[in-house]
Amino acid sequence: MNVTSARKMSIRQLFAPALLAIAIAPLAFNAQAHSHGDHDGQGPDRERMEERMEERRQEVYERADISAEKQAELNEAHAEHREAMQALREEHHERVAEILTEEEQEALRNAMQEAHEEYRDKHGKRGHHDGNSDDSADSE
Structure with missing residues (x-):
């Protein structure tokens, strides 16, 4: 393999994760907006x-x-992917509504919110440890 091929390969390897992150980031932002009450995904923040x-x-x-x-x-x-994911999300919400009562759905949302807050408290805002890796072993 010559130097040019090796360089192209390394550039592809470098940017592949970035392109993937950009491709999936809207899903994460949409999920975050949904969990914060922006159920239509509309508005100035969106x-x-x-x-x-x-x-x-x-x-x-x-x-x-x-x-x-x-x-x-x-x-x-x-x-197209975003539209398909939105349709799938709506289908899932309809299915959940068929399975759970309003009260059960509310209880599930509350439990998920509590679990999310506990996770953020333990791992930090971005889901990473706060840098004290030894603390997790000592606290259990």
């Missing part, structure tokens, strides 16, 4: 988040030297 994600996506495309044609294809694929 618009700002989408603008930031688009800017980040464009920056990564430019860094990866993705052509305008392929950028458009990727953006279309991303939009």
